[in-house]
Amino acid sequence: MSADKNSMSNVLLAARSRLLWTGLYLTDKTLCDKVHWVAQGHGHTLALLPQYIPVICDSANKAVMDLTAATTMVNIMTAGTSSPVPAPSDCATSKSSIVVTDPIDGTHDTPGVVPITSSNGSLGVDLSVDDTTAAPHILACLAAIVRVDSKDFWLSTDGGYQGPNHISKEIIEVKPSCAVCAPCAAGVLNDDFTSVVSNLRLLQDRCVSPGYSPGKSFFSADSFGNPRFKVCHTFLEPLEGMQTMDEHIEGSTGDVDRLFTFENWPLTKEKNRAELLALKTTHRLVPMVAMDVSGHRVSPYAYRRCLQGAIVELHFMFSHWGIARNKQDIYAANIIFMRVLVPPRTFSMPANKWLAPAPVVASESTTKKSRCG
Numbered sequence: 001m002s003a004d005k006n007s008m009s010n011v012l013l014a015a016r017s018r019l020l021w022t023g024l025y026l027t028d029k030t031l032c033d034k035v036h037w038v039a040q041g042h043g044h045t046l047a048l049l050p051q052y053i054p055v056i057c058d059s060a061n062k063a064v065m066d067l068t069a070a071t072t073m074v075n076i077m078t079a080g081t082s083s084p085v086p087a088p089s090d091c092a093t094s095k096s097s098i099v100v101t102d103p104i105d106g107t108h109d110t111p112g113v114v115p116i117t118s119s120n121g122s123l124g125v126d127l128s129v130d131d132t133t134a135a136p137h138i139l140a141c142l143a144a145i146v147r148v149d150s151k152d153f154w155l156s157t158d159g160g161y162q163g164p165n166h167i168s169k170e171i172i173e174v175k176p177s178c179a180v181c182a183p184c185a186a187g188v189l190n191d192d193f194t195s196v197v198s199n200l201r202l203l204q205d206r207c208v209s210p211g212y213s214p215g216k217s218f219f220s221a222d223s224f225g226n227p228r229f230k231v232c233h234t235f236l237e238p239l240e241g242m243q244t245m246d247e248h249i250e251g252s253t254g255d256v257d258r259l260f261t262f263e264n265w266p267l268t269k270e271k272n273r274a275e276l277l278a279l280k281t282t283h284r285l286v287p288m289v290a291m292d293v294s295g296h297r298v299s300p301y302a303y304r305r306c307l308q309g310a311i312v313e314l315h316f317m318f319s320h321w322g323i324a325r326n327k328q329d330i331y332a333a334n335i336i337f338m339r340v341l342v343p344p345r346t347f348s349m350p351a352n353k354w355l356a357p358a359p360v361v362a363s364e365s366t367t368k369k370s371r372c373g
Contacts, residue, residue, distance in 0.1 A: 008342050011341055011342065012145065012184075012189060012311065012341055012342065013188075015145060015313050015339075016145060016188070016189065016192070019143045019145070019313065022143060023052070023056040024056060024140060024141060024142050024143050025143045025144070026142055026144045026192075026196040026199050026200065027144075027195040027196060027199070029195075031142075031199055032199060032202050032203060033049075034049055034052040034056065034140075035047065035049060035052075035140045035203070036049055036206075037206060037207040038137050040319070042321060043319055043320050043321030043322075044207050044319065044320045044321070045139055045317060045318070045319045045320075046139065046140045046142070046317065046318040046319070047137040047138060047139050047140055048137075048138045048139075048140050057138075139317055140317070140318070141315050141316070141317065141336055142315070142316055142317070142318055143313070143314065143315050144180075144192075144314050145183050145189055145192065145193075145311065145312070145313055145341065146180035146182070146183055146193065146196075146311070146312060146314050147181050147184075147309070147310070147311050147312075148178055148179075148180055148307050148308055148309060148310050148311075148312060149178065149179040149180060149181050149222070149228060149309075150308055150309040150344075151179065152178060152179040152220075152228075152230075153179075153304065153307075153308045154176055154177050154178060155176045155177060155178040155233065155288070155303055155304075155307060155308075156176055156266075156303055156304060157176070157235065157265060157266040157267070157287075157300045157301075157303065158171065158174060158176065158265075158266070158267050158268055158272070159174040159175060159176035159177065159235075160176075160268050161174045161267070161268055161272060162269055163271070163272060170275065171236070171272060171275050171276055171279075172236055172283070174235075174236075175232040175233065175234055175235075175332075176232065176233050176235060176288070177230050177231060177232035177233070178230070178231060178307075178308075179220060179228040179229070179230055179231075180228060180229060180230075180231055180312075180314065181193070181222065181226060181227070181228045182194075182227075183311045184311075193227075194227075197227045197229065200219075200229060200318070200333075201219075203318060204218075204329075207320045207329075208329055209322045209329050211327060212322055212327050212328055212329045213329070214328070214329050214331070215329060215330045215331070217230060217330070218230055218330070218331045218332065218333070229333065230332075230333065231314065231316055231333040231334075231335050232333065232334060232335065233286075233288045233334070234286065234334065235286050235287070235288070236279060236283045236284070236285065236286070237283060237284055237286050238282065238283055238284075239281075239282060239283060239284055259299075260285055260287060260300065262276055262277050262279070262280045262285065263277070265285055265300075266300055266301060287300050288300070288303070288335060288338070289335075289336070289337045289338070290303070290306070290307060290312075290338040290339070291337075291338070291339045291340065292306055292343070293340050293341070293342075298338075298340075305344075306340060306343070306344070307338065307344070308344055309344035309345060310340045310341075310342060310343055311341050311342035312339060312340050312341060313338070313341055314335070314337075315335075315336045315338075316333040316334055316335050316336055317333070317336060318331065318333055318334075319331070319332050319334060320332075
């Protein structure tokens with residue numbers, strides 16, 4: 001059992017060391033200085049500052065040299081995510097304002113145009129140039145090591161969609177999601193998660209709408225008060241101008257994607273099949289890109305079994321939009337890629353015991369002492 005713990009610890013520390021090389025690991029004290037918010041549609045997305053693009057792309061390339069093509073993050077960062085930032089379709093003449101759109105029903109509330117500022121009142125997003133002629137932006141693919149919380153897990157193929165409700169009026173609005181928390185009870189990775197949450201809050205504070213309050217759906221806490229945040233995945237994308245993540249990853253065959261069609265996509269309620277089929281000519285299905293500990297692609301049928309409760313290497317984009325009706329700023333962590341580092345603990349019957357212990361990762365100082373000893 002001790003050997004298993006040491007093996008888990010080594011895997012986690014090796015992943016941490018590799019992610020630190022990328023320059024976008026969320027514990028990096030300088031990360032907030034390498035990124036900025038850029039306008040995208042009716043909202044904003046976090047992008048790399050131009051001067052850091054060569055450095056970070058080179059660092060990411062070095063960090064993944066020993067991994068399979070499926071985890072080549074430099075390709076994920078640069079393929080399909082580099083594009084001129086489009087001007088909002090209903091943008092006012094003032095380029096320091098954007099239309100705040102309700103992402104649920106797409107309607108615009110009057111007046112519908114608000115400036116985006118940082119929490120200290122200064123302009124948080126540079127819209128002083130013509131967005132249609134702006135240089136391409138490389139979106140920031142942030143990284144963290146987290147545990148997928150066993151509670152609040154809705155990361156199924158259709159997000160547990162039962163039918164129209166007050167949150168999702170139709171299936172196209174559903175975004176499967178889950179909460180993520182600290183990977184370990186103590187040690188360096190637990191400390192890292194505190195920094196992850198702190199940096200996300202700093203980034204959030206740099207893109208706020210005057211008079212708006214932060215939405216309560218992104219950050220949360222468990223029953224003991226421990227912090228968590230929500231990540232989500234878009235499983236339906238418009239056909240025009242969109243790429244699946246397999247096309248972003250060099251050498252990926254996309255076999256998993258081709259196995260699933262609108263006719264056989266797993267649904268929580270089969271009664272919703274007709275609603276899904278109606279989108280066949282305008283949208284494509286996009287299975288989430290996740291790898292198990294052996295480097296195999298996780299089938300959509302196995303999301304819950306392989307991911308719920310697992311410790312994962314998480315890569316995601318950070319985005320923002322505002323809902324004028326409720327005067328709320330909404331933030332989302334959109335999953336780009338997950339890689340399982342430690343699989344979920346399995347429950348033993350009838351002994352009623354956990355077979356795999358929760359890994360305890362020593363602090364860096366403790367690790368150094370043990371090596372000296």
